[in-house]
Amino acid sequence: MEPMQTNVTSLKPRVLLVDNDERIRESYDILLKYWDYEPVLAVGEGKALITDAMVKARAARCILALIDLRLSDDSDEDDTSGLTLSQEIGPIRSIILSSFPNVEILLKMRDQHKDIPFLNKSYSPERIK
Numbered sequence: 001m002e003p004m005q006t007n008v009t010s011l012k013p014r015v016l017l018v019d020n021d022e023r024i025r026e027s028y029d030i031l032l033k034y035w036d037y038e039p040v041l042a043v044g045e046g047k048a049l050i051t052d053a054m055v056k057a058r059a060a061r062c063i064l065a066l067i068d069l070r071l072s073d074d075s076d077e078d079d080t081s082g083l084t085l086s087q088e089i090g091p092i093r094s095i096i097l098s099s100f101p102n103v104e105i106l107l108k109m110r111d112q113h114k115d116i117p118f119l120n121k122s123y124s125p126e127r128i129k
Helices: 022-034 047-059 081-088 103-112
Strands: 014-018 038-041 064-068 093-098 118-120
Touching: 014 022, 014 047, 022 038, 038 047, 047 064, 047 081, 064 081, 081 093
Parallel strands: 014 038, 014 064, 064 093, 093 118
Antiparallel strands: none
């Protein structure tokens, strides 16, 4: 019996996308595919979203995670559940995406977590790439 041959060069890097807004997930899903990545979308609400993200990150062996800063409540300035998730899914490298209106708080978070890049969701797709 001949061994099964695989074309390793055809494998796309998997990127976990975690956002509580379905429209954002759909937009990034399209962009990631266009950039030749394989998106892995976490779905659910609240704790279910976080649990799904943790399971999928490990099962799909993602190389990167794009995570929204506020996964539970977009209007709660104290919600940093995405940042917490990024620290729990290691060793997967994370990038925090945010449309957080308070720039001072974002800069403080960035200074406290120098190993995690923060990107504004309003950046152009080219800048995010």
